Every structure is written in C-alpha cells, then in structure tokens.
Amino acid sequence: MNDTACLLKLYDEKYELEDYQGGVPRWCSGCGDNAILAAVQRLCRDEALHPEKTVFVSGIGCSSRFPHYMRTYGFHGIHGRALPVAEGVRMARPDLHVFVNTGDGDCCSIGAAHWIHAVRYNMNLSVFLHDNQIYGLTKKQASPTSPRGTKSNTSPRGSWLEALNPLTVTLGVQNVSFVAQVVDWMPDVLYEVVRAAFHHKGLSFVRIIQRCPEWLPDQWEPFIKDPKRVQRLESSGHDAGNLDRAREVASKMDPIPVGILYRNENVPCYEDLRRSPKLRTPELVRTGLEAEFDKFTVWPS
Amino acid sequence: MHADFQAQLAFHLTGQNLAEGPQPVAAFEMIPALLARYRNLAALRYDFPLVLSKDGAIHRLSTLVDEACSGVDEKTRKLALNHERGIRAGNAKAWNGPVPLAADGELADCDAKLPGRLVAHVWRALEEKRSRAMKDNIERLKSKLSDILAADDARSDEGRSAQTLRASFGGRDDLDFEALSGLLKRALPARPLPASRKRRIESLLKRLGALDFGPFVFDNCAEALAAYRARLPQLIALSKAIAAARLEAAGEYVEARHDEFFERCGASLLGAEGLADFPGTLVQLDGAELGMAHNAQLAEMLALGMPVKVLVQFDDILHRAPVGRPGFALRSHALAGMALGLQEVYVLQCCASSLYEMREDLRKGLEYPGAAVFSVFSGAGGESGKLPAYLVAAAAAESRVFPALRYDPSLQNSERFSLAGNPQADKDWALRELAYEDAKLQTVREEVAFTLADFAACDGRYAGWFARVPKERTNGGMVPVRESVAAPAGTLPEKVPYVLLADGLNRLHKAIVADELIGETRRCLEFWRSLQERVHKKEAPVTETPKAEAPAPAPAPAAEAEKPARNPDEPSIETPRCSTCEECVKINNRMFAYDANKQAYIADLNAGTYRELVEAAENCQVSIIHPGKPRNAQEPGLEELIARAEPFL
Numbered sequence: 012m013n014d015t016a017c018l019l020k021l022y023d024e025k026y027e028l029e030d031y032q033g034g035v036p037r038w039c040s041g042c043g044d045n046a047i048l049a050a051v052q053r054l055c056r057d058e059a060l061h062p063e064k065t066v067f068v069s070g071i072g073c074s075s076r077f078p079h080y081m082r083t084y085g086f087h088g089i090h091g092r093a094l095p096v097a098e099g100v101r102m103a104r105p106d107l108h109v110f111v112n113t114g115d116g117d118c119c120s121i122g123a124a125h126w127i128h129a130v131r132y133n134m135n136l137s138v139f140l141h142d143n144q145i146y147g148l149t150k151k152q153a154s155p156t157s158p159r160g161t162k163s164n165t166s167p168r169g170s171w172l173e174a175l176n177p178l179t180v181t182l183g184v185q186n187v188s189f190v191a192q193v194v195d196w197m198p199d200v201l202y203e204v205v206r207a208a209f210h211h212k213g214l215s216f217v218r219i220i221q222r223c224p225e226w227l228p229d230q231w232e233p234f235i236k237d238p239k240r241v242q243r244l245e246s247s248g249h250d251a252g253n254l255d256r257a258r259e260v261a262s263k264m265d266p267i268p269v270g271i272l273y274r275n276e277n278v279p280c281y282e283d284l285r286r287s288p289k290l291r292t293p294e295l296v297r298t299g300l301e302a303e304f305d306k307f308t309v310w311p312s
Numbered sequence: 313m314h315a316d317f318q319a320q321l322a323f324h325l326t327g328q329n330l331a332e333g334p335q336p337v338a339a340f341e342m343i344p345a346l347l348a349r350y351r352n353l354a355a356l357r358y359d360f361p362l363v364l365s366k367d368g369a370i371h372r373l374s375t376l377v378d379e380a381c382s383g384v385d386e387k388t389r390k391l392a393l394n395h396e397r398g399i400r401a402g403n404a405k406a407w408n409g410p411v412p413l414a415a416d417g418e419l420a421d422c423d424a425k426l427p428g429r430l431v432a433h434v435w436r437a438l439e440e441k442r443s444r445a446m447k448d449n450i451e452r453l454k455s456k457l458s459d460i461l462a463a464d465d466a467r468s469d470e471g472r473s474a475q476t477l478r479a480s481f482g483g484r485d486d487l488d489f490e491a492l493s494g495l496l497k498r499a500l501p502a503r504p505l506p507a508s509r510k511r512r513i514e515s516l517l518k519r520l521g522a523l524d525f526g527p528f529v530f531d532n533c534a535e536a537l538a539a540y541r542a543r544l545p546q547l548i549a550l551s552k553a554i555a556a557a558r559l560e561a562a563g564e565y566v567e568a569r570h571d572e573f574f575e576r577c578g579a580s581l582l583g584a585e586g587l588a589d590f591p592g593t594l595v596q597l598d599g600a601e602l603g604m605a606h607n608a609q610l611a612e613m614l615a616l617g618m619p620v621k622v623l624v625q626f627d628d629i630l631h632r633a634p635v636g637r638p639g640f641a642l643r644s645h646a647l648a649g650m651a652l653g654l655q656e657v658y659v660l661q662c663c664a665s666s667l668y669e670m671r672e673d674l675r676k677g678l679e680y681p682g683a684a685v686f687s688v689f690s691g692a693g694g695e696s697g698k699l700p701a702y703l704v705a706a707a708a709a710e711s712r713v714f715p716a717l718r719y720d721p722s723l724q725n726s727e728r729f730s731l732a733g734n735p736q737a738d739k740d741w742a743l744r745e746l747a748y749e750d751a752k753l754q755t756v757r758e759e760v761a762f763t764l765a766d767f768a769a770c771d772g773r774y775a776g777w778f779a780r781v782p783k784e785r786t787n788g789g790m791v792p793v794r795e796s797v798a799a800p801a802g803t804l805p806e807k808v809p810y811v812l813l814a815d816g817l818n819r820l821h822k823a824i825v826a827d828e829l830i831g832e833t834r835r836c837l838e839f840w841r842s843l844q845e846r847v848h849k850k851e852a853p854v855t856e857t858p859k860a861e862a863p864a865p866a867p868a869p870a871a872e873a874e875k876p877a878r879n880p881d882e883p884s885i886e887t888p889r890c891s892t893c894e895e896c897v898k899i900n901n902r903m904f905a906y907d908a909n910k911q912a913y914i915a916d917l918n919a920g921t922y923r924e925l926v927e928a929a930e931n932c933q934v935s936i937i938h939p940g941k942p943r944n945a946q947e948p949g950l951e952e953l954i955a956r957a958e959p960f961l
Contacts, residue, residue: 049892
C-alpha cells in the first residue's frame with residue numbers, strides 16, 4: 012500500500028456485526044451453521060470488508076442458505092455448482108472477496124467434480140464445507156461423509172460404505188494450497204481458522220465439522236464432552252508446510268485434528284496465470300469481436 | 313654505497329635530481345610492473361566490450377560468444393573467437409560471426425562515453441517500464457470511470473428509449489423496441505447518478521490525461537531543479553486525481569469528507585513511494601566541473617527527495633588542486649562524503665572497468681524510489697599515454713584511489729554500506745603476485761601491493777616524481793612504498809621508498825618515489841581506512857548481540873489462579889465458549905442475549921424463571937450454562953429443577 016492509500020485509509024468506515032446480518036436464520040436451534048455464521052460475520056467486521064465488495068456463493072442444502080443471512084452480495088446457486096459460480100465471479104471481479112458455503116452433500120456428492128477441479132485451479136476463494144454428515148434439508152438421507160453404519164431414510168439398516176474423507180481427497184489434488192479442519196463447538200479456533208483461510212492467497216478449503224441436532228443429535232456428543240478427543244494442531248507442533256504429514260494427520264478422526272493441516276503460499280492462482288496485461292477497453296473488445304466476425308463475413312463481390 | 317643512498321634520499325625528499333643521482337624517468341617511458349602483462353588488451357577476453365540490448369540488459373560479448381559456441385564444432389568456435397578478437401581490436405563494428413548471438417544491441421567499449429551510455433541505457437529501460445505501468449494504471453482508472461458514466465447513460469430515459477435500443481441491436485426491425493423500452497423503464501427504476509458525482513467523474517477523466525512522460529535528462533543541476541519545480545504542480549494535481557479516481561471507482565468517495573480533503577492536501581500525497589511511480593529525472597554531470605556552486609545545487613537536489621538519478625563522471629582524478637593544499641584534488645572523495653552524509657541517498661561509486669560487475673547495484677540504485685548518485689571514474693582523462701582507459705580505471709580501483717562503494721538506504725542498517733566491490737577489501741592494499749625472470753633467467757615471485765604511487769606512475773604528468781635506480785646502485789636502503797607508508801609521517805625516513813616499473817621492453821626497474829607522492833599515498837590510505845571503519849562500525853551492533861537469555865520460565869498459571877473461581881450457587885455462562893447455537897436465546901431472549909461477538913451472556917436474571925435457566929443449561933450444545941441455585945424460593949417445582957440443574961453446576 013502506498014502513502015496515498017494509507018492516507019485515504021483513514022477515512023475507512025467501521026463496521027458492526029449488525030452490518031452483516033441479513034435475514035433471520037431459519038436453521039434449527041443448536042445447528043452448527045449458526046456458529047459458522049457468527050464466526051464469518053465476526054471476520055467481516057474485524058476485517059472491515061465492504062458489504063458491497065463481498066460475495067457469498069452457495070449451492071443447495073441447509074448450509075447453502077448462508078447467503079440469505081449475510082447482508083452482502085450472495086448467490087444461492089444450483090446443487091453442487093457453488094464453486095464454478097464462485098470461480099466465475101472471481102475471474103470477472105477480482106476486486107471482490109468471494110466466499111463459498113457448501114455442504115457435504117453439495118460438495119462431496121453432486122458437486123464432487125467441481126470441487127476437485129476448483130482445488131486444482133487454486134483461485135482466490137475461501138471455501139467452507141459445512142460437514143454435518145447428513146442431508147438435513149431433505150430430512151435425513153446418508154451423505155458421502157456419513158460414517159459407515161449411519162441409519163437414515165436411504166440406509167435404514169445403516170450405510171454400507173466407508174465415509175469419504177474430504178480432507179484427504181483435497182490434499183490429494185494437485186495445486187492444493189490450504190486445507191484446514193475445525194469443529195463448530197470451539198468458537199475461538201473456528202474464528203482463527205476462518206480468518207487464516209480468508210488471508211490465504213489461493214483456494215482455502217476449510218472442513219467445518221458441525222452438529223445436526225435434528226437428525227444426528229448424538230453424533231459428536233462424545234467429542235464435545237471429552238476435550239481430549241479434539242487435537243489442536245497448533246499446539247501439537249504440526250508442520251503445516253509438510254504435505255505428507257498433512258495427509259497422514261487428515262486421515263485420523265479420533266482425536267479430531269483441528270487447525271491448519273496444510274498451507275503453501277507459493278502455489279499460483281489460476282486468475283493470476285490467466286490475467287492479461289492488456290487493459291480490456293471497449294475498443295480492444297470491439298476490435299477483437301470485429302476480427303472474429305470478419306472471419307465469417309461474406310464480402311459483396 | 314653511502315653516497316648512493318644520500319643521492320636517493322635527496323631525490324626522495326626534494327623531488328629534484330642531482331648529478332650522479334638516480335636517473336630521471338621520462339613521461340610514458342615506463343608503466344607499473346603489475347600492468348606490464350596487460351598492455352595488449354585486445355588479446356585478452358575480459359568484460360569489454362559490452363552489448364547493451366534493447367530490453368535494458370547488459371551482456372558481456374565474451375559470455376554471449378561462449379553461449380553461442382556451446383555445442384558447435386571447433387572450427388566454428390575458433391572463427392567466432394577470431395571475430396570476437398577483431399571486434400575487441402576495433403577491426404569490426406558489429407557482430408558478423410559464424411554463430412548468432414542470443415542478444416542483440418549496441419557494442420560499448422570502456423571509454424569516456426561508457427558511464428553515460430550505460431547508466432542512460434538502464435535508466436531508459438526502467439523508465440519505459442515505469443511509464444508503461446503508470447499509463448496502464450491511468451487507463452484502467454479511466455476505463456472504470458467511463459464505465460460508471462456509461463452505466464448511467466444506459467439507465468437513463470434516453471438510454472432506454474426505443475431508438476437507442478434499436479441502435480444497440482444493429483437496427484433490427486423484428487423486435488418491438490417500444491414495448492422493450494416500456495418494459496425496461498418499468499422494471500428498472502431510474503436512479504441517475506447525482507449531478508455532483510457525474511461532474512466530478514467527468515472532471516477526473518479530463519485531469520487523468522495530462523502527464524508529460526519525458527524523458528527528463530539534463531546535464532546540469534540548475535536546469536533539472538527548475539524543470540522539476542515547474543512540473544511539481546502537475547504531479548500533485550495528477551496524484552490527487554488518481555487518488556480521487558481510485559475512491560470513485562471503488563464507490564468509496566464520500567463528498568462530505570473527501571471534497572475537503574482533496575482541496576486541502578498538497579504535496580503530502582506525493583510521498584517518495586508515490587513520486588517513484590512518476591517519470592524520473594536523470595542528470596549527467598562532469599566531475600571536473602563540480603565547483604562550489606554546482607555542489608550546492610547538487611546537495612539541494614539530493615536533499616529534496618525528488619526521484620533524481622545523478623551520474624557524476626570523473627575522467628581525471630589526479631589533477632592538482634588549483635588552490636589550497638598541494639596534492640591531488642580528489643573531488644570524488646568530497647562527493648562521496650557529501651552524498652553519504654545525506655543518509656537517504658543511494659550512493660554507488662565505482663570505476664568504469666567494474667561497471668559490468670556492479671550492474672546489479674547500478675540497477676538497484678536506478679530502481680531506488682528516492683535520489684541516487686553514481687560516481688564513476690572513466691579512466692579516459694588524465695595523461696596516461698597509450699594505456700587503455702579500461703586499464704587506467706582498473707588501476708584506480710586496485711590502488712584504492714577510487715574505491716568501489718555502495719550505500720543502499722533501503723537495506724538494514726548493518727548492510728547499507730558495502731565495500732564488497734573492491735579487491736581484498738579487508739586489507740590496506742590489494743596484494744598481487746608479480747612473477748619475473750632474474751639475471752640468471754630464474755623465475756622469481758614477489759608479493760607486490762598496488763598503491764597510489766603505482767597508479768601515479770601511469771600518468772605522464774607525474775613522471776618527475778620517480779627516479780630509476782640502476783641495478784648496480786640498488787642497496788639495502790630501499791623499501792616498497794607500502795612499507796614506507798606504514799611508517800609514521802613527519803620523521804626522517806631511514807629507507808627510500810620505491811615502486812617496480814616496467815619499460816617498453818618489459819624490463820623491470822626499481823624507481824624511487826618523491827616524498828610528496830608518498831604523502832598523497834598516505835592520504836589515500838587514510839580515506840580507505842575511514843571507509844573500512846564505516847563498514848566495521850555498522851557491523852558492531854550485530855556482533856554485540858545480547859547474550860542469549862535463559863529460557864523464560866514457563867508462564868506461571870497465575871492468570872488462571874487469579875481468575876476468580878466461579879461460584880456454583882450463582883448462575884453464569886462461559887461466554888467465550890458459546891457456539892451461538894441459538895438454544896438459550898430462543899428459550900428467553902430477555903434473560904439471554906448476544907454480545908458484540910454474537911456469544912451469549914446473561915442479560916437479565918430477573919427476566920426469566922429458574923426453570924428457563926435449567927432448560928437452557930440442558931439444551932446448551934456445549935454445556936456452558938450454569939444455572940446456580942434458585943433465587944425465588946416460591947417458584948413451583950423447585951425440587952425437581954434443582955435435581956435437573958445438578959449436572960450443570
């Protein structure tokens with residue numbers, strides 16, 4: 012930032028939490044989405060993000076109602092397609108802060124292809140995976156992250172397959188640059204990780220393990236009651252620059268590792284690789300279009 | 313022998329030759345022995361000539377030829393090397409060798425024009441890059457502002473009129489543009505830009521266009537200063553326009569605040585960092601003309617903080633001072649001292665022969681956002697006979713007369729000043745091995761220091777300060793100059809200092825040196841030592857690092873202990889652990905409320921019942937609500953509630 016920017020920064024507005032509060036959340040009482048919403052609103056306030064310069068993009072599901080509850084720009088998209096929409100926003104408007112809220116079904120099932128490639132493209136987005144291990148909005152169907160044996164409307168005798176681990180999958184994709192895991196019942200850690208994800212240049216993928224008090228009320232109870240079953244990576248001396256070690260840690264679920272598993276600031280962002288030094292003035296666009304049209308023009312003889 | 317010594321001492325002290333004394337040395341008759349083997353530079357592959365390519369890069373011709381010849385057959389390689397030798401000897405003006413070179417550009421030899429050409433070459437390339445960035449930045453802002461106006465036009469009644477819509481569809485007639493116009497007018501309420509904002513944007517668009525990108529090259533400080541002063545209002549106006557346009561484009565311009573701000577602010581918007589984005593100024597000065605008036609203007613210009621790059625070229629550093637103390641004027645020392653004293657000026661001093669080696673320092677200086685001074689000795693002035701300028705410049709660097717130094721204010725304090733460009737920078741003199749054949753044709757090796765006295769021996773004007781001693785008259789009363797200089801000044805010398813010179817046939821001679829030159833050599837050494845002290849002074853704080861303290865004891869759990877213990881009888885919430893799950897506030901939002909971080913606290917105990925407290929504790933997802941004991945003994949069902957509250961106390 013040069014002197015001029017510093018000088019003008021003095022005039023920046025201060026924001027309160029209320030400035031980011033949109034509609035009244037319709038999530039169930041006790042839902043972990045509320046904790047994520049509070050953490051993100053705190054982040055926006057503390058970083059003084061201009062609401063008109065901030066976009067939340069989501070897909071379908073409980074978590075994807077998130078943009079409705081933020082007083083910023085939002086895009087409540089179609090199932091599984093939050094990431095491509097967010098990438099488009101990012102490409103066209105590099106001046107905006109782009110966040111993605113997606114659920115375990117939205118991201119890891121129908122949107123899995125977009126998820127993998129979004130990690131590879133490493134565009135500057137903050138992606139929050141609200142992982143409650145169940146389809147809640149449609150009243151309890153097993154999701155890809157439901158642990159084996161989860162009884163649901165689609166698996167009344169218990170699900171047959173091992174749960175997909177979003178962390179190991181993300182860490183296995185080329186160009187991965189930021190992967191973290193956090194639990195919704197530890198607000199201080201949640202806020203720290205969300206903040207670190209926001210400051211990361213590149214795609215920051217944060218899996219937020221959250222409770223679903225309606226459909227899986229006892230899923231995380233033992234972990235909440237016994238703090239030893241949650242491992243703080245920051246205090247355990249974990250090296251976030253070591254990808255192999257991150258993959259090893261990511262594969263463990265008891266105790267739950269929370270914190271930043273992997274961070275690499277040197278991975279290039281797709282939008283930076285593709286950014287043209289040429290200024291796209293209307294004249295340039297017109298010239299380019301006319302050159303293309305000329306290829307198909309039949310000139311009068 | 314005694315008579316010989318007396319005659320030699322007499323010459324040393326007086327500089328006058330006596331009959332029967334040592335033999336006088338004619339101008340250009342001999343050169344320092346260490347330079348004898350470099351008489352024919354064309355036969356050597358050294359840094360010059362350079363190739364100044366159009367992208368601002370500097371290449372050694374030899375390096376380019378070596379790269380081009382990697383992988384070619386021996387015959388082609390020899391042809392290429394022959395062609396290179398031809399260029400070096402001046403037989404060819406451009407590369408026309410058997411292999412193409414990786415870079416193309418002008419050839420630059422080490423001559424009187426080199427410092428000016430080289431500095432201007434790099435400066436121009438950097439200026440072009442900077443101007444391009446600035447122009448792009450301005451164009452980008454203009455484009456954003458134009459977009460705002462275009463969007464406003466498109467939303468206006470005229471923009472949504474049937475006629476405009478038809479035109480934007482290329483004049484098609486198969487659409488009902490009247491209907492489309494009506495639809496758009498109903499769907500999009502007309503919210504035109506406020507008139508003041510529109511006027512401001514139009515004015516900014518006009519103001520953003522006006523900037524003269526130069527180049528601003530001058531050969532004296534007065535003109536450079538006058539031109540800068542004349543340009544300053546334009547720079548301030550443009551920087552204001554850029555700052556305002558940035559705010560406008562981001563939608564952050566608040567009239568109530570920024571109108572007044574921009575009206576009042578002046579040069580404060582132009583910090584050194586901001587100024588560095590604008591076109592800079594290059595001043596090329598002749599060191600011989602640096603008089604008192606010029607020095608004052610130069611000092612003023614450097615102290616102003618304007619992004620000026622000053623090249624001061626010295627062609628002759630051994631001319632005598634016209635007034636004041638006898639001896640060499642050494643104006644370069646004064647210039648370096650003045651520039652270093654300003655603290656915020658980038659300073660680079662080096663000989664032209666080292667310019668290629670120090671090209672990165674040169675580039676850094678030209679990129680430095682503030683003022684920078686480059687003091688360069690070309691070696692092309694003076695009276696050095698047939699010695700090429702490259703050799704004279706290299707000899708000046710070797711003898712510490714014109715030491716290489718770099719001061720970079722952007723670095724940490726201990727790294728700002730550097731003498732790294734000098735040979736054997738930690739010693740008084742650079743020591744070199746001189747190998748020669750004695751009378752019995754045996755190789756003799758001797759370690760020789762190259763001092764100011766040796767450097768002066770290159771210059772025909774000072775031949776009178778040397779007197780050759782025939783071999784048969786040499787005696788034990790002679791010492792090399794470096795030993796003589798090490799002895800305290802002002803005492804009668806017990807031995808006569810000498811330098812080793814070589815004649816045209818490469819025969820080695822010992823020549824004794826006049827005391828006046830020894831005095832100058834001592835003065836040169838003192839200056840060099842002061843520079844060395846400056847390096848060590850900077851390093852001192854680094855070496856005196858405080859001793860590693862014993863590891864701090866682990867923080868005592870005092871804070872924990874000091875925290876007042878929670879009274880289990882009093883209702884409470886561990887607010888920092890609240891995960892905002894909404895349970896408690898939905899039970900009673902007057903008893904429980906959220907703080908600024910959206911975490912729950914007990915707002916009013918009297919606003920609810922003990923039952924609600926207990927229910928909230930039971931529903932809390934993270935069990936941080938502690939209901940305590942009931943406050944109202946009359947509340948119905950207390951026994952049951954107390955039992956339910958038990959796990960949460």
